[in-house]
Amino acid sequence: MIPSMKAEFRRLFTIRSTYIITFISLVLTIFFCLWIEGYKGLSGSPAANLSPTALHEILANGLGMGIGFATIIAILFMAHEYRYNTIMYTLTASASRTKALLAKLITMITFTIGYGLLSVAVAFASYYVGLSLRDASLPAQDFNVLAELGRLVFYCAAYSLVGILLATATRSVVFAIATIFVFPTAIEPLLGLLLKENAKYLPFTTLDSTIGAAMAQNTLSSGTAMIVSTGYLAVALVVTWILFVKRDAN
Numbered sequence: 001m002i003p004s005m006k007a008e009f010r011r012l013f014t015i016r017s018t019y020i021i022t023f024i025s026l027v028l029t030i031f032f033c034l035w036i037e038g039y040k041g042l043s044g045s046p047a048a049n050l051s052p053t054a055l056h057e058i059l060a061n062g063l064g065m066g067i068g069f070a071t072i073i074a075i076l077f078m079a080h081e082y083r084y085n086t087i088m089y090t091l092t093a094s095a096s097r098t099k100a101l102l103a104k105l106i107t108m109i110t111f112t113i114g115y116g117l118l119s120v121a122v123a124f125a126s127y128y129v130g131l132s133l134r135d136a137s138l139p140a141q142d143f144n145v146l147a148e149l150g151r152l153v154f155y156c157a158a159y160s161l162v163g164i165l166l167a168t169a170t171r172s173v174v175f176a177i178a179t180i181f182v183f184p185t186a187i188e189p190l191l192g193l194l195l196k197e198n199a200k201y202l203p204f205t206t207l208d209s210t211i212g213a214a215m216a217q218n219t220l221s222s223g224t225a226m227i228v229s230t231g232y233l234a235v236a237l238v239v240t241w242i243l244f245v246k247r248d249a250n
Contacts, residue, residue, distance in 0.1 A: 067155065
């Protein structure tokens with residue numbers, strides 16, 4: 001298992017797209033948090049947009065914006081195995097398909113959590129720089145570090161699982177990436193018109209509710225959202241594991 005994980009980490013960090021996508025994501029995070037949120041705020045005045053929950057909003061909005069890029073890395077990490085037929089070498093090197101899949105999941109979850117922590121650190125630093133440029137200071141913040149950290153870890157781990165599971169089940173880079181962007185922005189809002197109040201239980205809406213980044217007004221609490229999201233992920237994981245073990249690698 002350890003050799004498999006080392007091989008997966010080595011492969012992840014030797015792919016140029018990992019660095020390119022991460023760089024683009026961090027640049028957008030800096031622009032959003034420094035210029036739009038920090039410097040401009042709502043009206044550009046020193047008192048604008050400085051609420052006791054400002055740091056939580058920066059975490060939720062910044063991470064919610066950037067996690068899509070981390071999910072793309074997860075999709076490419078898995079789907080390229082099938083696209084370039086390197087999956088055969090991966091499975092041959094491992095004594096068990098289950099262990100091979102588990103090594104990929106652990107590798108990507110670890111990377112995505114690290115990405116999330118880096119992204120939030122950059123977001124906070126950029127936000128404070130933006131505030132300093134307009135001579136503004138934050139009031140006392142309602143920000144529980146341990147609770148926010150727990151939600152961040154869950155959110156990043158969940159989205160990395162979504163990326164890996166989508167890529168494994170579909171074996172298509174295009175379809176998996178399209179699903180990540182189209183389903184939460186187009187399909188779920190349409191389903192929400194039918195489900196009304198129950199729209200808060202839709203998969204991506206529920207997952208975004210764990211850090212307070214969901215667009216719907218009536219959303220679940222963070223704790224409830226984590227429980228519901230865990231249920232979705234557990235079912236998806238079992239289905240994907242069965243497909244990964246039973247289907248021909250080609």
